[in-house]
Amino acid sequence: MILNYPLKSLEICQSEKIKHMKTPVDLKIGLIQSDTIWHQTDLNLINIEKKIKSSQHNNVNLWVLPEMFNSGFTSQPELVYENMKGNTIIWMKKIAFNYNSAIVGSIVVKENGSFYNRLIFAYPDKKIVYYDKKHLFTFSGENKMFKSGNKNILINYLGWNIRPLVCYDLRFPVWYRNTDNFDLVLYVANWPKTRINAWDSLLKARAIENMSYSLGVNRIGEDANNLIYPGHSSCYDFFGSTLFFMDFKDDVGFIDLSYSNLHLIRKKYPFLMDRDNFDF
Numbered sequence: 001m002i003l004n005y006p007l008k009s010l011e012i013c014q015s016e017k018i019k020h021m022k023t024p025v026d027l028k029i030g031l032i033q034s035d036t037i038w039h040q041t042d043l044n045l046i047n048i049e050k051k052i053k054s055s056q057h058n059n060v061n062l063w064v065l066p067e068m069f070n071s072g073f074t075s076q077p078e079l080v081y082e083n084m085k086g087n088t089i090i091w092m093k094k095i096a097f098n099y100n101s102a103i104v105g106s107i108v109v110k111e112n113g114s115f116y117n118r119l120i121f122a123y124p125d126k127k128i129v130y131y132d133k134k135h136l137f138t139f140s141g142e143n144k145m146f147k148s149g150n151k152n153i154l155i156n157y158l159g160w161n162i163r164p165l166v167c168y169d170l171r172f173p174v175w176y177r178n179t180d181n182f183d184l185v186l187y188v189a190n191w192p193k194t195r196i197n198a199w200d201s202l203l204k205a206r207a208i209e210n211m212s213y214s215l216g217v218n219r220i221g222e223d224a225n226n227l228i229y230p231g232h233s234s235c236y237d238f239f240g241s242t243l244f245f246m247d248f249k250d251d252v253g254f255i256d257l258s259y260s261n262l263h264l265i266r267k268k269y270p271f272l273m274d275r276d277n278f279d280f
Contacts, residue, residue, distance in 0.1 A: 024159025024259045027184070030060040030101075031253045033233045033246050035221030036072040036190075039080055044070045045091050051252050056099055058254055061158060063095070065105030066188055066219040067167045068117070073190035073223065074108065077115040077145055081108045084130075092122040100124045102157055106133070106166050106188050114147040119164050119188060121155055129153060133166035134175055142168075152176055160259065162186055170202050170216070174278050178210035181272075183262055187216040190223075193230040200232060207236035211265075211272050213243075213257050220248055238265055 032051055037043045052063060067073060070088050071080040082088055088107050096103050102123050109118040109130075117133040132149025136142040152175070155162040163182040167189040169175065176185065185206055191199045199218065207214035215235040222228050235244040235255050244255040266272065 023263075025061075026259060027158060027160055027257045028059060028061045029215065029235075029255050029257065030055060030058065030063045031215075031217050031233045031235075031244070031246065031255070032063060032065050032069075033217060033220055033231050033249070033251055033253070034066065034069065035250045036066065036069060036219050036223070038072045038224045039074065039076075041070040041080065041088060045088065049091075049095065052095060052099060055252050055254075060099070060101045060254065063099075063101055063103040064186065064188065064215065064217045065103070066217050067106045067190045068108060069105040069188075069219070070107050072219075073167075075141065075145060075225075077108045077110070081110040081115055083110060089120060089122070089128065092120055093126040093128065096122040096124050097126050104164060104186070104188065115145060116149065117142070117146050117166055119166050121157075121164060123157070129155060131164050131166070133169065135168045135172050137168045154180055154182060160184060164188075167191060170199070170206065173206060173209060177275065177278060178212060178272060179275065179277070182210070182212055183259065184213045184215060184257065185210060187214075189216055189218045190229060191216075191218045191232075193228045196230050196232055200234070203234055204236045204240045204242075207238060208240040211238045211269070213237060213262065215244075215255070220250055238262060 074080055092103050104121045106117055106119040109116045119131040122128045131153045134149045136146055136148050161182040163176055163185045165187050170187050203214050203216045217233045218231055219229045220231045231246055231248045233246045237243055246253045
């Protein structure tokens with residue numbers, strides 16, 4: 001079953017007209033909420049590619065996958081890691097090129113003797129950029145197995161400024177406060193059922209406080225540690241209105257995001273002008 005949710009209409013003051021200028025196109029995003037097979041990279045890539053292939057008629061600009069989409073959130077990185085020339089990144093480049101759509105998700109990467117929970121963004125021309133998860137989940141010992149990232153990135157794609165983050169980063173808004181005018185903050189996650197209310201609430205809060213779209217993709221199913229993941233992949237607009245929500249199901253959903261609506265609203269309600277500055 002394929003879910004397709006149109007962007008909700010927004011009430012824009014009629015006196016505000018879009019001037020005759022070139023603006024980025026609306027962004028069509030495909031969200032893949034999958035049941036990840038534990039430590040089975042090849043099978044996970046096959047399953048995801050089947051979903052993308054069956055949905056190619058939707059003309060998606062960006063595919064978003066969960067955190068550690070090729071392995072599940074693991075405490076044994078030595079069993080699943082790849083390098084930056086590994087099979088999963090080769091596969092992501094191939095998908096992006098073949099379907100003329102960017103693709104993003106995180107995997108385990110080993111570099112200079114350390115493991116990283118690394119988000120990879122592959123462009124249709126096979127260029128890649130990456131972000132290493134900053135906030136490691138000490139509750140599960142992630143900080144003992146992985147090295148923390150130390151810098152944000154801002155992805156420019158089809159004229160959109162996108163801030164990509166990973167799971168637990170969602171709880172720490174000072175780290176990625178919208179001081180560089182991103183249009184979309186994007187999270188890939190393995191967020192368990194026991195704390196899913198926090199996921200729902202924080203995704204909405206991040207949209208409101210940053211006056212941006214906030215989108216998160218979470219996995220479903222049960223992993224080898226008996227943790228249950230309920231999905232709740234979703235997207236919120238700059239006022240915190242729900243544009244998309246997917247409950248517990250292994251499926252693909254779609255959302256269209258309007259660049260012009262976002263910037264008309266920011267012009268009408270310039271809340272970001274009053275934001276605080278933070279120094280690290």
